[in-house]
Amino acid sequence: MLSIEINGEVFGWSLTRSKRRTVGMVFDAGAIRVRAPRWVSVSEIESILRSKHRWVRARHLEWRDQEQRRLEPAQQWHDGATLPFLGQTCSIRLLAGVERVTWVADRAELLLPLSGAASAEQIRDMAHSWLQQQAKGILQERLETLAEQSGRAFSRFSLSHAKTRWGSCTVDGHIRLNWRLIQFSLCVIDYVVAHELAHLRTMDHSPGFWAEVGSILPNFEEGKALIRRAPLEPIR
Ligand SMILES: [Zn+2]
Incomplete structure (x- = not known):
């Protein structure tokens, strides 16, 4: 796009x-x-x-x-609710005793420093801001890594909050990636990153464009197929 x-x-x-x-x-x-x-x-x-x-x-x-x-009915926000993160299903736990938002990788749990009386909105806002912080770091890292490996140069990266697209690229090389990509496994994230990097050289979706995607990320088909089946915005 x-x-x-x-x-x-x-x-x-x-x-x-x-x-x-x-x-x-x-x-x-x-x-x-x-x-x-x-x-x-x-x-x-x-x-x-x-x-x-x-x-x-x-x-x-x-x-x-x-x-x-x-897309209105989707994510639930309460103690024990689940959330997609990097292709895994993780659970939200409210724990007034923890000092800050904590990710427990081996149990796939996101601990939020909130009491059991917290509203759905408070839980959502806290989880969203943690997810956006993770997205910024991880998406930027994947973009820099794939750009460097393939010898492509973008001019700027920003996190997008777009409702209707996963990524975009301007003619002057500004790449935007949607923070909600953080719900997917790295193979999906890498596909979207490679797709936008390919637009630095080819603006359309011609066979030449897909060859360009393939030269940046040889196994992009799996990520492409997975994201096609995903609804646009499942984390709410
Ligand atoms: Zn495109």
Whole structure:
């Protein structure tokens, strides 16, 4: 997925090169799908997207609302509730006695310094902020490692809170990765990282793009298949 920033908001788009003579745009599954002839550059397409800012924004907002409603019933927040973390199922434990949020790896337990009377919202906020902290460190580490191994250079990394996409890359090399990727095993995380790194050289999803993903991460198919079956936003 490509992304473009307009007036401080980030929108997803994808590019397919075609034999048509003009640039066509449709909104589908959370992103603008652009079909354009080869001789129209990515920066020309970006300026068309900017000129259609109102349409782009309206379609994205509608989509976000629909997704929100579709995914509403999900994560429970109480003592003993389970949570996906790095491909494992971990349990939440409320323990007023612990000093800070503590991860007990061998029991896959997340201990939260809260009393049994804590509200679902307090539990969620504390768990979310711990998960986001983990995501920042782990996603950045995977991105740096795969970039270095494959000789690719991105310009910037940030954690994204997007509702409709796992990752994105701008033409100037800014890679955003969704903090909710932290629920998945490393093979899924590495696939998304390799996908976005591949967009540094190839903006579309042509066979050349998938060859590029394969040269960054040879066994990417497993992670790709796993994330395709996942709902977009299961940690709430
Ligand atoms: Zn993509």
